[in-house]
Amino acid sequence: MAPPKISDWTKAKNGTNANKSPLKFDDFGIYMRHKQSKLVEICKDKVDNALPQIFKDCICYINGYTSPDPRELAEIISSRGGVSIQFLNGKTAVTHIIATQLTPRKMEEFRKCKVVKPQWVVDSAAAGKLLPIFDYSIIDLAGNNMTLKLTKPVQMKQPPHKAGQDSDNFILQFYAKSRLHHLSTWKSELKHHFQSHVTEYMTQKASSSQKDRQIIAHIDFDCFFASVSLLKFPHLAQKPVCVTNSTSTTGNSSADIASCNYIAREYGITNGMWLGKARQLCPDLQCLSYDFEAYETASKALYDYILNIGVDAVLPVSVDEVLVDISSLCYARVNGEVSLADAAHQVAQEMRQHIFESTRCTISVGIGPNVLCAKVALRRAKPDGYVVLLDSASIDQELGACSLKSLPRIGPSLSAKLSQNLNAHTLSDLRAYTLEQLQKCVGSRTGEVLFKYCRNEDDTDIRIIPDRKSVSADISWGIRFNSLQETENFMRSFTKEISRRLKEINMKGSFLTVKLLIRAKDAPIESAKHLGSGKCDSITRSTPLYMYTDEPDYIFSYAWKEVLAVNAPPEELRGIGLQITKLVHQDYEDKQQRLNFALLEEKGKNNKRKSGSDDCDIPSQIDLAVLSQLPPSLQEEIRKRIRLGKVVDAGHKEIEDSPIQVPSQIDPLVVAQLPHEIRKAIEKDIATRGEKCDVLPRLSQVDQEVFDALPEHIRQEIMNEYDREEKEVENEKEMAADTEINDEVTLSQWTILKEGLGENISWEIFITLPKSVQVQTICEHHELKKRHKAVGQKPGMRDTFAKLKGMRMNEDDFDNFLSGWVEARKDIGPDYETEKVIGKYISDLIDIEGNRSTAINGVKWLDILLKGCGNQLWHTTIKRLQRTVIDKTGCEVIF
DNA sequence: TTAGTGTGGTAGC
DNA sequence: GATCGCTACCACACTAA
Numbered sequence: 001m002a003p004p005k006i007s008d009w010t011k012a013k014n015g016t017n018a019n020k021s022p023l024k025f026d027d028f029g030i031y032m033r034h035k036q037s038k039l040v041e042i043c044k045d046k047v048d049n050a051l052p053q054i055f056k057d058c059i060c061y062i063n064g065y066t067s068p069d070p071r072e073l074a075e076i077i078s079s080r081g082g083v084s085i086q087f088l089n090g091k092t093a094v095t096h097i098i099a100t101q102l103t104p105r106k107m108e109e110f111r112k113c114k115v116v117k118p119q120w121v122v123d124s125a126a127a128g129k130l131l132p133i134f135d136y137s138i139i140d141l142a143g144n145n146m147t148l149k150l151t152k153p154v155q156m157k158q159p160p161h162k163a164g165q166d167s168d169n170f171i172l173q174f175y176a177k178s179r180l181h182h183l184s185t186w187k188s189e190l191k192h193h194f195q196s197h198v199t200e201y202m203t204q205k206a207s208s209s210q211k212d213r214q215i216i217a218h219i220d221f222d223c224f225f226a227s228v229s230l231l232k233f234p235h236l237a238q239k240p241v242c243v244t245n246s247t248s249t250t251g252n253s254s255a256d257i258a259s260c261n262y263i264a265r266e267y268g269i270t271n272g273m274w275l276g277k278a279r280q281l282c283p284d285l286q287c288l289s290y291d292f293e294a295y296e297t298a299s300k301a302l303y304d305y306i307l308n309i310g311v312d313a314v315l316p317v318s319v320d321e322v323l324v325d326i327s328s329l330c331y332a333r334v335n336g337e338v339s340l341a342d343a344a345h346q347v348a349q350e351m352r353q354h355i356f357e358s359t360r361c362t363i364s365v366g367i368g369p370n371v372l373c374a375k376v377a378l379r380r381a382k383p384d385g386y387v388v389l390l391d392s393a394s395i396d397q398e399l400g401a402c403s404l405k406s407l408p409r410i411g412p413s414l415s416a417k418l419s420q421n422l423n424a425h426t427l428s429d430l431r432a433y434t435l436e437q438l439q440k441c442v443g444s445r446t447g448e449v450l451f452k453y454c455r456n457e458d459d460t461d462i463r464i465i466p467d468r469k470s471v472s473a474d475i476s477w478g479i480r481f482n483s484l485q486e487t488e489n490f491m492r493s494f495t496k497e498i499s500r501r502l503k504e505i506n507m508k509g510s511f512l513t514v515k516l517l518i519r520a521k522d523a524p525i526e527s528a529k530h531l532g533s534g535k536c537d538s539i540t541r542s543t544p545l546y547m548y549t550d551e552p553d554y555i556f557s558y559a560w561k562e563v564l565a566v567n568a569p570p571e572e573l574r575g576i577g578l579q580i581t582k583l584v585h586q587d588y589e590d591k592q593q594r595l596n597f598a599l600l601e602e603k604g605k606n607n608k609r610k611s612g613s614d615d616c617d618i619p620s621q622i623d624l625a626v627l628s629q630l631p632p633s634l635q636e637e638i639r640k641r642i643r644l645g646k647v648v649d650a651g652h653k654e655i656e657d658s659p660i661q662v663p664s665q666i667d668p669l670v671v672a673q674l675p676h677e678i679r680k681a682i683e684k685d686i687a688t689r690g691e692k693c694d695v696l697p698r699l700s701q702v703d704q705e706v707f708d709a710l711p712e713h714i715r716q717e718i719m720n721e722y723d724r725e726e727k728e729v730e731n732e733k734e735m736a737a738d739t740e741i742n743d744e745v746t747l748s749q750w751t752i753l754k755e756g757l758g759e760n761i762s763w764e765i766f767i768t769l770p771k772s773v774q775v776q777t778i779c780e781h782h783e784l785k786k787r788h789k790a791v792g793q794k795p796g797m798r799d800t801f802a803k804l805k806g807m808r809m810n811e812d813d814f815d816n817f818l819s820g821w822v823e824a825r826k827d828i829g830p831d832y833e834t835e836k837v838i839g840k841y842i843s844d845l846i847d848i849e850g851n852r853s854t855a856i857n858g859v860k861w862l863d864i865l866l867k868g869c870g871n872q873l874w875h876t877t878i879k880r881l882q883r884t885v886i887d888k889t890g891c892e893v894i895f
Numbered sequence: 896t897t898a899g900t901g902t903g904g905t906a907g908c
Numbered sequence: 909g910a911t912c913g914c915t916a917c918c919a920c921a922c923t924a925a
Contacts, residue, residue: 170912173912174911174912175912175914176912177911177912178912178913178914179908179912179914180907180908180912180913180914180915181912181914181915182908182914183906183907183908183914183915184906184907184914184915184916185914185915186907187906187907187915187916188915188916191916220907221908223908224907224908225908226908243908244911245910245911245912246909246910246911247909247910247911248909248910248911251909251910253909253910253911254910254911255910255911255912256908256911256912256913257908258908259908260908271907271908272908272913295908317906317907318906318907318908319907319908320907320908321906321907321908408905408906409904409905409906409918410905411904411905411906412904412905413903413904413905414904414905443919443920443921444919444920445918445919445920446918446919446920466917468916469916469917470915470916470917471915471916472914472915472916473914473915474913474914474915475912475913475914476913476914477911477912477913478911478912513900513901529911529913530909530910530911531910531911531912532911532913533913538901538902538903539901539902540900540901540902541900541901542899542900542901575913577914577915579915579916
């Protein structure tokens with residue numbers, strides 16, 4: 001970018017000038033623009049052509065107190081062709097900022113500008129040319145500032161105050177400034193980065209890493225954020241300093257302190273403390289902004305170094321903290337004169353020295369035979385030191401004296417429990433207890449860990465970095481919604497965010513957990529922290545997604561359903577979290593693409609699957625692209641069937657342990673609608689697994705009612721597919737399939753059967769019944785179905801109708817009822833009697849049961865069912881029902 | 896027992 | 909002006925069958 005030219009600037013300003021209008025009393029912005037353009041005019045008047053025009057390309061902003069004073073400086077600048085301004089409006093492109101000193105805040109603000117001392121102006125004028133600014137700069141130019149072009153940093157668009165207003169922007173801004181978000185994502189990224197590295201490394205070094213002679217170093221920057229942020233303000237190094245988001249200079253701020261230097265800590269200030277409280281403890285506290293880029297640079301320096309010295313394993317703990325196996329490094333130095341401890345000392349010193357040289361920040365190092373000891377040693381080493389704990393006597397002593405709170409995995413809750421129940425405060429206190437006693441107090445796993453801690457043992461293996469198991473996003477700041485619509489908007493943006501994160505790491509997930517923070521009954525409406533969550537009740541709900549996905553809309557549909565199901569008033573929401581689990585890599589998913597419901601056709605009914613045998617795994621997903629092209633009703637049908645079929649996660653280890661595989665089948669309609677080539681590919685795929693499988697189902701397996709509901713062109717396509725195949729299958733005992741069981745009951749048949757019987761029989765049980773009983777059951781079902789058809793109702797409709805009147809339905813029942821109603825009367829139109837009952841039911845759901853979601857979803861479902869229906873009566877009915885919901889909920893924009 | 900689900904705790908600055 | 913209270917993972921309690 002070329003530096004701004006004064007001519008451009010004056011042009012722009014003149015443009016503004018041309019629009020000069022009478023000022024309103026309070027229009028400060030316009031006032032400033034007038035004032036500035038006026039200044040330019042004055043500057044032009046002051047040009048002295050007898051003087052060299054050395055400042056002709058300069059726009060200088062004179063900040064605060066200067067010597068010579070601003071007026072005099074302005075005089076020097078303007079007489080030599082430059083422009084000096086005394087106000088910044090955020091849009092002006094200044095080339096130089098003239099200042100004697102800057103507050104930390106301004107320093108940060110002007111980080112990317114040329115900030116020079118007034119003497120530069122004076123000296124340049126005297127020299128008759130612009131002097132290099134190096135000797136006059138008041139910002140450390142050793143960094144990369146010089147490479148950056150100048151202009152005042154563009155003012156960020158102010159983020160919306162709250163999440164409900166402009167969700168996309170809010171989420172973006174929120175995460176850009178959240179330190180905890182950065183910490184977490186850095187950690188994940190580093191882990192991911194080192195995962196591959198470690199694997200590679202470990203195969204090379206397999207022999208050198210015997211656990212019994214392991215030496216672990218725990219390395220950590222001292223007050224990382226504060227140290228790094230301070231690099232740009234060396235004059236503050238001896239003052240109490242903290243890093244915070246807050247821009248307030250006084251008052252009782254509720255901004256968190258991310259990090260503070262050791263001088264500030266002497267006042268009792270700690271990380272996470274609110275700025276207001278910290279100021280009470282130390283009124284002289286200096287605040288610095290976050291500098292995430294600089295943190296990354298320092299972090300990279302640390303990790304680069306670690307990788308280059310030949311360590312045996314690396315486990316990132318955080319952006320500034322790492323566990324390394326330095327066994328080989330140490331043992332290589334041991335000889336007649338150098339003991340193992342000596343070697344460890346040398347390594348620690350070298351590390352500290354090198355990192356300080358490359359980052360100008362200090363690190364501390366703790367060294368021990370395992371992670372526990374290294375951590376304890378590190379705690380002793382801080383700040384700016386190192387401790388080696390390798391002989392058992394000193395380990396015993398150090399560990400014994402350790403407060404429980406300072407040990408890994410023991411936080412406030414656990415230490416309180418140990419203190420209250422066992423009166424234990426240090427590890428030596430804990431040594432008095434048996435394994436059973438500890439387990440009884442804190443649970444079996446934690447009890448075992450503590451028991452080992454007492455004996456200086458720690459199983460943590462830093463060579464193992466497991467695969468990512470979940471991807472989540474949480475926001476519990478700024479969440480203030482005024483309506484369900486705002487909540488929905490936010491959820492849409494939020495699912496986009498989680499989808500983005502999945503895509504970023506090339507993964508898809510098949511299980512969703514939604515977490516809602518709802519203001520606790522006894523919490524005030526407004527939390528003590530500005531826009532914070534305050535005290536909340538947390539509610540989590542989870543649901544399978546029935547396929548591996550990273551699609552925002554698809555995830556949204558399930559997430560939103562869960563949110564509605566919680567039925568919390570939008571105004572009471574204080575936090576929202578989404579988590580996707582059961583992940584697979586996209587690469588894996590690609591191989592398994594397309595077709596997919598768990599089509600694990602079990603050959604022997606009671607055959608347990610051989611543990612660990614993959615050869616009969618058939619992918620359990622369906623391509624979203626295919627699914628999304630189907631009519632909504634069919635999509636829903638498919639999802640319901642998958643739900644019934646209990647999709648088995650083919651990529652997941654659990655499958656190996658699962659004792660019973662739920663038998664299910666490819667949904668015939670879905671298969672039939674797949675493009676020919678894909679179906680062929682699937683057939684081939686299945687064939688290579690040694691299974692006999694007709695991918696195109698027998699026509700008899702196709703649910704005729706669903707088929708009839710399909711649009712004409714899709715039906716035609718399906719029929720073409722059948723034509724293309726051998727036609728004998730088509731005619732093979734169509735009727736027989738209805739009355740007898742040839743092989744096994746398919747899931748499609750089962751779905752209908754179950755619905756017809758209206759009973760709670762599980763597939764697993766049914767399949768174990770003697771064949772004769774199965775046949776009898778199915779025959780009974782068909783009888784039942786015929787009778788119901790005679791009265792023009794779907795099986796189960798009467799019962800459901802009775803339930804509807806008696807308010808005893810769940811959401812699925814209600815949806816099924818609506819489906820049945822539509823199916824029975826799609827062409828002739830709705831009967832008013834039923835509409836009345838439904839209207840009453842909806843009203844009562846909302847009024848009496850407070851269950852908005854079932855009511856809303858029901859009407860939405862009805863709308864979906866009748867998409868494309870030509871009968872106007874139905875649409876009037878939908879409108880009436882929608883109006884009922886709107887009136888009852890008070891939300892105008894639900895539909 | 897076992898599996899599934901919801902909740903809570905911990906770590907980093 | 910405010911303010912950006914995240915994220916991954918583990919362990920445990922509870923429930924249903």
